[in-house]
Structure formats: structure tokens, C-alpha cells
Amino acid sequence: xxxxxxxxxxxxxxxxxxxxxxxxxxxxxxxxxxxxxxxxxxxxxxxxxxxxxxxxxxxxxxxxxxxxxxxxxxxxxxxxxxxxxxxxxxxxxxxxxxxxxxxxxxxxxxxxxxxxxxxxxxxxxxxxxxxxxxxxxxxxxxxxxxxxxxxxxxxxxxxxxxxxxxxxxxxxxxxxxxxxxxxxxxxxxxxxxxxxxxxxxxxxxxxxxxxxxxxxxxxxxxxxxxxxxxxxxxxxxxxxxxxxxxxxxxxxxxxxxxxxxxx
Numbered sequence: 731x732x733x734x735x736x737x738x739x740x741x742x743x744x745x746x747x748x749x750x751x752x753x754x755x756x757x758x759x760x761x762x763x764x765x766x767x768x769x770x771x772x773x774x775x776x777x778x779x780x781x782x783x784x785x786x787x788x789x790x791x792x793x794x795x796x797x798x799x800x801x802x803x804x805x806x807x808x809x810x811x812x813x814x815x816x817x818x819x820x821x822x823x824x825x826x827x828x829x830x831x832x833x834x835x836x837x838x839x840x841x842x843x844x845x846x847x848x849x850x851x852x853x854x855x856x857x858x859x860x861x862x863x864x865x866x867x868x869x870x871x872x873x874x875x876x877x878x879x880x881x882x883x884x885x886x887x888x889x890x891x892x893x894x895x896x897x898x899x900x901x902x903x904x905x906x907x908x909x910x911x912x913x914x915x916x917x918x919x920x921x922x923x924x925x926x927x928x929x930x931x932x933x934x935x936x937x938x939x940x941x942x943x944x945x946x947x948x949x950x951x952x953x954x955x956x957x958x959x960x961x962x963x964x965x966x967x968x969x970x971x972x973x974x975x976x977x978x979x980x981x982x983x984x985x986x987x988x989x990x991x992x993x
Contacts (some may be wrong), residue, residue, distance in 0.1 A: 750950070753940045754868070758876055762867045768874045775878035779840035782932060783886060786834045791890040792897045794827050795819075796845030800905065816913035817920035819898045824921075824929045825984075828890040830977065833936030836883050841944035844875050845965040848948025849958035857949065866955070867949070871970070876941035883937030884930055928984045936973055943969045957985035 799819045806815045848871065851857055857867050903910055944965045951961035 738855045751943065751946050754946045754949075755873075755938075756871055758942060758945075759864065759869050761873050762877075763974060764869055764988065766963055767868060770946050771871070772874040772878055775844075775875050776881055778843070779836070779878050779882045780885070782839045782843060783835045783882065784889070785830065785891055787886050788893055790831055790835065791828070791893040793898035794831055794890075795823055795894030796901040798827060798894075799820050799902040803902050814916050814920070815902055816899075817916040819902065820917045821921060821925055823894040823926050824891050825981070826977075828887050828894060829929050829932035829936055830973065831890050831894075831897040832883050832933050833940060833973050834970070836879055836886070836937055837940040837944070837966055837973070840879055840882065840960045841940040841965055841969055844879070844941065844944040845948040845962045846958060848872075848945055849951040850873075852949055852951055853953070853955065853958060872941075872949075875945060876938060877940035880934050880937035881942075882939070883933045887929055887933035891926070922988075924984075924988045928980070928988075930937050932977065935976060939972050939976065940969050968987065 762774070799815070802818045802822065803815045851871075857871075860867050860870065861964065899910070899913055902913060947961040947965035947968070948958075951957040
């Protein structure tokens with residue numbers, strides 16, 4: 731049965747859930763400097779998230795770089811700007827493709843595992859037992875997982891950038907007849923160090939979002955084992971939606987604040 735307020739305001743439940751999600755994010759930020767820090771839990775979560783994401787990320791980054799290089803190579807050839815293929819491909823991979831691929835796999839593999847773990851603890855009343863004993867579940871369980879997701883996302887973003895650029899270079903030179911010198915020269919002419927920074931910053935923020943959303947849905951699952959599965963699905967979908975919205979905001983801010991090279 732829905733309450734009178736929910737019947738009068740259909741969006742009240744969604745606003746309430748959004749507020750709780752932001753409240754959890756603030757609680758995680760406040761708990762970061764608190765001691766004792768769960769170093770062992772943090773290392774275990776880093777290893778677990780990396781183990782379930784590193785191979786799929788490497789396999790996905792190769793076709794991503796290849797598709798971007800092939801598409802941009804065909805487009806630049808049509809408009810007579812083949813000399814800019816390298817710069818366009820590399821910048822697209824570093825600024826956009828690498829953080830997005832990293833975040834999707836962190837949310838899909840690592841985030842779903844975090845949500846399932848916390849959700850199973852919740853339905854077994856382990857979270858309530860920790861609160862009764864005076865142990866903060868956020869500091870003990872959530873903070874190490876969020877930090878692990880952020881660290882692994884940054885490291886995977888670097889790997890995706892390298893593999894994607896190498897894949898794009900190989901496919902452009904071999905399949906489209908591009909010259910290695912022109913590819914690298916255009917990249918050196920237009921790329922700049924902030925392009926790499928914005929990719930790493932995006933990966934860091936996306937890792938934080940994936941960890942917080944997964945932890946929130948894991949700590950508030952619907953009743954029963956089926957509810958844990960529903961919470962995992964919801965966490966992945968919510969993370970994807972936030973990912974593209976935040977990526978748009980960050981990209982817009984970057985293009986406004988950082989002038990292009992040569993200007």
C-alpha cells in the first residue's frame with residue numbers, strides 16, 4: 731500500500747532514494763579520514779575487483795580503439811584530413827572511450843559483486859548486528875570497497891588508454907594504409923597533458939560513483955534473496971545513467987576551461 735504522500739506526489743519515492751544515495755556518498759567522504767583504516771579489506775577488494783575486470787577490460791579496449799580508428803580514418807579520408815586521424819583517434823580514446831569502458835566494466839563486474847556481497851550480508855542481518863555492536867558498516871565495509879573501485883578504475887583507465895591507442899594505431903596503419911609518421915605527428919601537434927588528466931579524473935569519479943551506487947543498493951535491497959538480485963540489476967542500471975550524465979558535465983567543463991593546444 732502506498733502512503734497518501736506517495737499517492738499525491740508520484741515522484742516522492744524517487745526523490746527520497748536520490749537523497750539517500752547522496753547522503754551515503756557524503757557519509758563515505760566523511761568516513762575516509764577516520765581511523766582505523768581497513769587496510770586488509772581494501773587490499774582484498776582491490777585484488778578482487780582487478781581480478782574480475784582486468785581481462786574483460788583488455789579485451790574490450792582493443793575493438794574500441796580499432797572501431798574509433800577505422801571510423802575516424804574513413805571520415806577524415808572523405809574530407810581530405812587524413813593527417814589528423816592520429817590526433818582524433820587518440821584524443822577520442824583517452825578523453826572519452828577509456829574512462830567510459832573502464833566505468834562500465836567496474837560497474838558491471840566489480841559493482842555488481844559489491845552489491846551482491848553487501849546485499850547478502852544485509853538479508854542475513856549482519857549489517858544490523860554490526861550496528862548493534864557499535865561498528866560502522868560504512869567505515870568497515872563501504873569505504874574500502876569504494877576506494878578499491880576508485881583505485882582500480884584509475885589503473886584500468888591507463889591500461890585501456892594504452893591498449894586502445896596501440897589498437898587504433900595498428901588498425902589505421904595496416905588496414906587503412908596510414909603512415910606511422912603522420913599518425914604520431916598529428917597526435918603530438920594537437921594532444922596535451924590535460925587530455926590525459928581529464929581521462930584519469932573521469933575514471934576516478936566514475937569509480938567512486940560505481941562503488942557508492944553498488945554499496946547503496948546492497949545496503950537497501952528488497953526483502954529476500956530475489957531482492958538481492960534485483961538490487962544488483964538496479965545498481966548497474968543506475969550507475970550507467972549517472973555515468974553518461976556526469977561524463978557530459980565533465981566534458982563540457984573541460985572544453986570550457988582548458989583551451990585547445992595552439993590557441
